[in-house]
Amino acid sequence: MRYAQGGGLTPAGQAKRERLRLAAAGRFKNGERTAAIARELRVTERSVRRWRRAWEAGGGEALLSVGPVSAERLSAEQFARLEREPARGPPAHGWSEDSQGWTLKRIKLLIGRMFHVGCTVQGVWKLMRRHGWSAQVPVRRALERDxxxxxxxxxxxxxxxxxxxxxxxxxxxxxxxxxxxxPPKGRTGARRGQRPTVRVRGxxxxxxxxxxxxxxxxxxxxxxxxxxxxxxxxxxxxxxxxxxxxxxxxxxxxxxxxxxxxxxxxxxxxxxxxxxxxxxxxxxxxxxxxxxxxxxxxxxxxxxxxxxxxxxxxxxxxxxxxxxxxxxxxxxxxxxxxxxxxxxxxxxxxxxxxxxxxxxxxx
Incomplete structure (x- = not known):
């Protein structure tokens, strides 16, 4: 993925990115250097070089946004409603009391129940990532807590x-x-797929x-x-x-x-x-x-x-x-x-x- 969110940008984010590209196009015409443009627009030099190549090949129109790769199945109002539901917990939506985690499959079923919209598990993952959601380890709280x-x-x-x-x-x-x-477990660096071994007291x-x-x-x-x-x-x-x-x-x-x-x-x-x-x-x-x-x-x-x-x-x-x-x-x-x-x-x-x-x- 090109951006840190992993699932692309929201429409508002795409519009903001387009304004940056068009601002860079005006600086290209003035002959400004790549490093100076990147510093002023607060983007990477690699992005500026990519924009410059597109501008030289097709002009300013080549820097216009082509829209999302796929249209979102939920509107902004529907996603705002969806965001409020996970806080209620899975038991509030029919799952067992001892199950407190949200999975992509459960969110997919929840979208179908609430909006009668069909989504794939991969589509749900992209949708949630695009709006800033991620898989996280929850904070544990005792059941006896008042x-x-x-x-x-x-x-x-x-x-x-x-x-x-x-x-x-x-x-x-x-x-x-x-x-x-x-000792407690810690993390260390290693090549992907090759789990390191440390020797500790048994x-x-x-x-x-x-x-x-x-x-x-x-x-x-x-x-x-x-x-x-x-x-x-x-x-x-x-x-x-x-x-x-x-x-x-x-x-x-x-x-x-x-x-x-x-x-x-x-x-x-x-x-x-x-x-x-x-x-x-x-x-x-x-x-x-x-x-x-x-x-x-x-x-x-x-x-x-x-x-x-x-x-x-x-x-x-x-x-x-x-x-x-x-x-x-x-x-x-x-x-x-x-x-x-x-x-x-x-x-x-x-x-x-x-x-x-x-x-x-x-x-």
Whole structure:
């Protein structure tokens, strides 16, 4: 295909491309150079050379659009109606509840049901590509997820910054992850049809658990702290963090920042133990604890930090747990010295930590 869309251009796109070709024809008459024309019209020099050859052979008429290769079977109004249907999901159109994906065959049947128009699967593919559609991997959401509760949390707890303002506190998001000896899968280059092979650890004995904290305070650069927990697979050895280790992490973060903390984390079992309520009640002068909604990991900016770490560990062949631990610490140390990465992780959640500016002026 000639264009990036893969299925040609829409009629509006073809008209825009025709105007570019006719503008180039006027510059051809003036004797302008190919590089200058391409730079001014923001197209490739290869396209300008092709237009010049057509203009020299047939004049300006050779640069006129000949229309689409095949006429679209749906009008603009019909396609606008079709675009609204996939958001309702396949079950709304008669397919089973456990089937949530849209295939070309299903879209072909949907077009026939809605508009009584027959299309081939290849024609549907060209139609969708021409209008900017593509095959994508969907974002997964838990069935137990409560969207209303999440919206209430975002509009209430997250939007109300009075707790942090009253305490002069730093807002700290905490999250945990883990990595065993078997690394995450990554991508590498190879010739088409020749799948590359990488050698990694097949044993999953042992694991490195991580607790990470992303702290932000208006007017200060964002900070990140982490603490590893190595599980060697021994008998009666703790596999992950206990509530005392989480307590020490909170205390250490408070001492490092020197400010009160508004602590935000998920609903892990260890986070809901009675000891936490007693600890928070005994340190109300510098600690407030809030819980994220259930099944809403996208609200925690630390999740984006873990994605940076996992990308670094893709296809990593660790010699032992000590080697894996060193690699994890090295990567997290690099992130700590890059505040723009820590700041960007908050932007991915859609949350705003900065307090609203006071637009009233004193007289």
């Amino acid at each position: 969207e209303e509760q999440i919206e209430v949390w975002k509009g209430g707890v997250a939007a109300d910054k009075s707790t942090a303002l009253d305490l002069g506190a730093a807002v700290c998001f905490e999250d945990g992850t883990g990595q065993g000896m078997r 044993s999953s004995r042992g694991r490195v658990s991580l607790a990470g904290v992303r702290c932000c305070r208006p007017g200060h650069r964002p900070r990140m702290f982490f603490r590893p927990h190595v599980h060697h697979g021994r008998h009666r050895e703790p596999k992950t963090f206990t509530w005392r280790e989480y307590r020490d992490l909170i205390v250490d973060t408070h001492q490092q920042l020197g400010t009160p903390l508004v602590w935000v984390w998920d609903n892990l079992n260890v986070h809901l133990q009675q000891e936490w309520f007693d600890f928070a009640a005994g340190h109300q002068d510098w600690l407030r604890i809030f819980h994220l909604p259930s099944y809403a990991p996208e609200l925690n900016p630390v999740e984006h930090l873990w994605s940076l770490l996992k990308r670094h560990l893709a296809d990593f062949a660790a010699a032992d747990l000590a080697h894996l631990t060193r690699a994890i610490k090295r990567k997290l140390k690099k992130i700590q010295y890059r505040p723009h990465l820590i700041e960007g992780c908050l932007a991915g959640t859609g949350l705003i930590i900065e307090p609203p500016t006071d637009t009233t002026s004193s007289t």
